[in-house]
Amino acid sequence: MNTLDRLEAHSVHILRESYREFKSLVMLWSIGKDSTVLLWLARKAFFGHVPFALMHVDTHFKVPQMITYRDQLARDWHLDMIVGENTPAIESKQTFPDGKLTRVECCKALKSEALKHSLSGEWPRKRMDHSLGKLVPESKPEPFTGVIVGVRADEEGSRSKERYFSARDQQNEWDVGDQPPELWKQFKTDFAPGTHVRVHPLLDWTELNIWEYIERENIPIIDLYFNRGEGKRYRSLGCYPCTSPVSSPATTVAEIIAELRSGKFANIAERSGREQDKEDGGGLETLRRGGYM
Numbered sequence: 001m002n003t004l005d006r007l008e009a010h011s012v013h014i015l016r017e018s019y020r021e022f023k024s025l026v027m028l029w030s031i032g033k034d035s036t037v038l039l040w041l042a043r044k045a046f047f048g049h050v051p052f053a054l055m056h057v058d059t060h061f062k063v064p065q066m067i068t069y070r071d072q073l074a075r076d077w078h079l080d081m082i083v084g085e086n087t088p089a090i091e092s093k094q095t096f097p098d099g100k101l102t103r104v105e106c107c108k109a110l111k112s113e114a115l116k117h118s119l120s121g122e123w124p125r126k127r128m129d130h131s132l133g134k135l136v137p138e139s140k141p142e143p144f145t146g147v148i149v150g151v152r153a154d155e156e157g158s159r160s161k162e163r164y165f166s167a168r169d170q171q172n173e174w175d176v177g178d179q180p181p182e183l184w185k186q187f188k189t190d191f192a193p194g195t196h197v198r199v200h201p202l203l204d205w206t207e208l209n210i211w212e213y214i215e216r217e218n219i220p221i222i223d224l225y226f227n228r229g230e231g232k233r234y235r236s237l238g239c240y241p242c243t244s245p246v247s248s249p250a251t252t253v254a255e256i257i258a259e260l261r262s263g264k265f266a267n268i269a270e271r272s273g274r275e276q277d278k279e280d281g282g283g284l285e286t287l288r289r290g291g292y293m
Contacts, residue, residue, distance in 0.1 A: 004213050008041065011201040014164055014187075015045040015148070018199045019052065021189040022146025026082070026119070029054040031066045032237045033221055035150035036073075037210055038202055040219050042148075043077070053080040053127075055118060055144075059110040060090050061097060061239035069222045071135075074128050081128040083135055084118025086110050097241045103276040110239075119144045119196070148199045154206050155236075155270050164203055165189055168196040207235075207270055208260045215253045227251050236271045244273035 001009070018025060027042060027050070029035045042050045056070060074081040089095060089109045096106035117123040121141035129136045151162060163179050165187050191197055202210075214221055227233045232245035233256075246268070250256045259265065 004209065004216060007205055007209055008044070008213070010185075010204070011038075011041045012045040014199065014201040015042055017187065017189060018146060018148055018201075019046075022197065022199075024142065024144045025052045025146040025148065026055050026144040027052060027148035028115075028150070029056050029070070029081070030150070030237070031056065031062070031070050031222065032150075033210055033214065033225060034152060034155075034202055034205075036221060037205075037213055037219060038148070038150035039079075040217060041201065050077075050079060052148075053082050053144075055082045055084060055115075057111055057114045057118065058083050058085045059114075059239050060085065061095070061110070061241055063224060063237070063240050063243075065222060065224060066237065071128075073220065075130070075133055078130060079128065081135075082118070082138065083126045084114050084123065086114040086117075087124065089113075097239075103242050106242075107276050119147065145194075145196050146199065147196065148201065150202050151200050152202050152205050152207070152210075162198070162200050162203060163187075164200050166198045166200065167191055168198060208257065211253060211257050211260065215257060221253070225256070234273065235265070236274055238274055238276075242275045244275070246273060 027035075027038065029039060039050070039054065042052075054074075058067070070081075073079070086109055094100050094109060096103045101109065114123070118125055118141075121143040123141075125138045125141045126135040127138040128134070153162065161179075166179060189197075205213075213219070222237070224234045224237060227249050228251075231247060231249060233248045233250060234243065234245045237243065246265075248256075248259060248264075250259055
């Protein structure tokens with residue numbers, strides 16, 4: 001087996017273990033390359049069918065193409081897709097783009113809080129109705145305690161502290177220092193009642209692995225990752241007021257792979273264009289301790 005085969009087999013194993021162990025299971029889909037690779041792996045793990053719902057947290061500040069891509073892929077692959085949001089904050093304009101919050105405060109409101117309350121079923125959610133081909137209000141939102149997430153350890157410092165099966169408390173808060181050891185690929189999946197568990201099947205993948213796998217599998221990826229004539233492309237996708245593209249002529253997956261292999265970005269963080277990471281020196285870990293992806 002080559003490197004991609006080993007990574008794929010391990011991720012498929014983690015996905016199947018998650019489905020076996022956690023009955024109220026959902027997978028987060030940010031629409032980016034990592035979570036879309038994770039979605040592809042889930043379809044492989046379960047022979048073309050994803051047996052659990054996907055959840056996207058919509059901040060209403062995503063690049064519009066992301067939402068178009070999300071809904072089209074959900075229809076094409078017949079995905080059970082749920083969308084959550086912090087409606088009160090959005091309607092009252094308690095956001096960074098509206099000038100009332102810092103970036104980190106905005107992320108906490110529109111992402112961490114929206115995710116926490118959407119997972120618990122406390123806040124209204126929408127669900128894809130395939131008979132209508134659109135999102136409709138969900139009548140009885142069910143809570144989820146097992147959450148599959150497409151984070152990678154090499155992407156950002158706080159994510160390197162995760163485990164494959166990482167516990168959160170009943171408020172979805174993360175105690176970084178209290179995590180089970182995962183030695184010799186032995187995983188703890190038995191947690192106390194009320195524990196929320198984040199599952200990370202892509203933890204050992206690298207940015208290069210992701211793009212090599214996208215090329216090998218011909219996975220449909222949103223074109224924001226490619227240079228579209230302006231000499232720039234995105235390496236990491238988020239809300240447009242807080243996310244900047246990088247200078248790059250790459251227009252294809254093969255050209256992105258060549259860039260990464262050349263070392264062009266060796267000293268430039270993958271999330272260098274995500275301004276909220278820089279706001280307080282440890283912004284992302286602060287957010288993640290409070291439930292952020």
